[in-house]
Amino acid sequence: MKNYKLLAPVILIGLFVLGIYMTTSNNVKAENQFQQYLEDARNYASQEIEIYARENYQNALNMRPSLELYLEVASFYRDTMKNFNGALEWGEALLRAYPKEPRSYEFVLDLFLNNKDYIAFFELYNDMVNRHVASENADALYQTVEYEYYLQGEYDDASIFSSNRAPVCRNETWGYSNTKGKRVIGTIYACVGAFNNEMAPVIDAEGKAFYIDLDGNKVFAVSTEEVVTELGVMSSADIYAVNNGQEWNYYNKSGDKIMGGFQEATTLGNGLAAAKDSEGWKIYDASGNVKINTTFDEVLTDEKQMAYRNERLFVGTGDSYQMIDSAGTQIGTESYEDAKIFYEGTYAAVQKDGKWGFIDKDGNWFLEPTYEDARSFSNGYAAVQSDGQWGFINMDKELCIPCQFTDAKDFTANGTVFVRDNMTWSVLLLYQKNY
Numbered sequence: 001m002k003n004y005k006l007l008a009p010v011i012l013i014g015l016f017v018l019g020i021y022m023t024t025s026n027n028v029k030a031e032n033q034f035q036q037y038l039e040d041a042r043n044y045a046s047q048e049i050e051i052y053a054r055e056n057y058q059n060a061l062n063m064r065p066s067l068e069l070y071l072e073v074a075s076f077y078r079d080t081m082k083n084f085n086g087a088l089e090w091g092e093a094l095l096r097a098y099p100k101e102p103r104s105y106e107f108v109l110d111l112f113l114n115n116k117d118y119i120a121f122f123e124l125y126n127d128m129v130n131r132h133v134a135s136e137n138a139d140a141l142y143q144t145v146e147y148e149y150y151l152q153g154e155y156d157d158a159s160i161f162s163s164n165r166a167p168v169c170r171n172e173t174w175g176y177s178n179t180k181g182k183r184v185i186g187t188i189y190a191c192v193g194a195f196n197n198e199m200a201p202v203i204d205a206e207g208k209a210f211y212i213d214l215d216g217n218k219v220f221a222v223s224t225e226e227v228v229t230e231l232g233v234m235s236s237a238d239i240y241a242v243n244n245g246q247e248w249n250y251y252n253k254s255g256d257k258i259m260g261g262f263q264e265a266t267t268l269g270n271g272l273a274a275a276k277d278s279e280g281w282k283i284y285d286a287s288g289n290v291k292i293n294t295t296f297d298e299v300l301t302d303e304k305q306m307a308y309r310n311e312r313l314f315v316g317t318g319d320s321y322q323m324i325d326s327a328g329t330q331i332g333t334e335s336y337e338d339a340k341i342f343y344e345g346t347y348a349a350v351q352k353d354g355k356w357g358f359i360d361k362d363g364n365w366f367l368e369p370t371y372e373d374a375r376s377f378s379n380g381y382a383a384v385q386s387d388g389q390w391g392f393i394n395m396d397k398e399l400c401i402p403c404q405f406t407d408a409k410d411f412t413a414n415g416t417v418f419v420r421d422n423m424t425w426s427v428l429l430l431y432q433k434n435y
Contacts, residue, residue, distance in 0.1 A: 070094040102135035118431040147400045151426040153181025158418040158425040163195040179416040181427030185216035194304040201231035235268035259288035269306035274299035292328035310342035332363025340376045349374035378410035
């Protein structure tokens with residue numbers, strides 16, 4: 001019995017040693033098998049024998065998956081086989097296996113970029129950002145395509161977007177496009193205006209004047225007894241201007257006349273309107289009272305016929321324009337040869353010494369006069385003209401979209417803008433916001 005007790009530890013030690021030997025032997029066999037698969041895969045890959053390269057790569061991955069090996073297979077399809085679909089298949093497998101690894105995104109983003117599939121590029125980049133995966137390489141790729149765009153729609157004429165609708169013309173009749181360039185209200189009107197307060201003024205083929213909503217439904221009929229030859233934009237205070245062929249008058253929605261007898265009139269915007277009588281241009285409030293006790297030779301407006309925005313007006317006296325506030329006080333000491341009113345609270349385009357630049361509401365230069373023509377900043381971009389062609393600059397003062405268009409309007413928050421190429425107007429859509 002004592003001999004058996006002495007023998008037991010020896011047996012256990014022997015079994016332990018045998019186990020280590022068998023494990024080591026199996027590991028060596030597995031390693032040899034893995035290396036053989038990898039060697040065979042690379043050999044077939046160098047000969048462009050895709051079927052066997054794929055089989056051996058897959059066997060190797062089944063044994064020992066890794067980010068580097070997935071990238072190697074995906075790169076084989078991209079670089080050696082020149083097979084986009086094969087590379088994408090393995091790139092997507094890479095993303096599924098390593099969704100938090102920056103190199104997964106970098107490979108597939110580069111693949112989309114080389115294929116000029118910008119929609120897929122921005123979808124994946126946005127997914128990467130939402131997953132909080134940081135990659136300087138991916139950010140650098142993004143910067144190369146940040147201002148790639150495509151064009152939608154073809155129109156004879158177009159105006160600015162407002163409430164995501166823009167007046168468009170086909171065959172001398174007007175309707176409205178959405179920000180994708182699709183006509184959403186038929187071109188059936190003789191005359192139209194911009195949307196404001198979710199209503200737009202229209203005059204139909206029979207000369208009837210009324211307001212429509214964003215879907216083209218009639219929502220307010222002009223009830224004045226006057227003949228309406230022109231109809232102004234509805235203000236947020238529900239006041240609108242009517243031209244009867246002889247003079248402009250302002251009314252509220254109840255049909256009460258607020259003021260009138262004007263030769264020209266603007267939209268009541270942000271509580272102020274500009275109107276011209278025999279003495280010149282004056283500034284009025286929503287009650288019809290003169291707001292500024294000065295008469296001007298001219299008051300500048302935008303395509304919505306608004307004159308007052310960002311608490312500023314541009315008024316003309318003689319051959320120059322000044323920027324003033326609602327009390328009539330000149331802002332700064334500069335006078336300008338021309339100007340475009342503020343679109344928002346950023347920078348307005350002004351002309352000085354024959355060139356156009358940009359100023360803030362205090363009259364400080366944001367960009368010294370540089371361009372042949374310009375429009376005020378809108379949603380981070382401003383249209384500028386150089387060598388007779390139009391393009392866009394961003395808030396970093398960079399020419400982000402080269403000057404190549406015949407004409408251009410103002411960007412929306414959706415990253416869209418009407419541009420004209422020769423005689424055709426289309427909507428330019430930035431891929432970064434429209435994918």
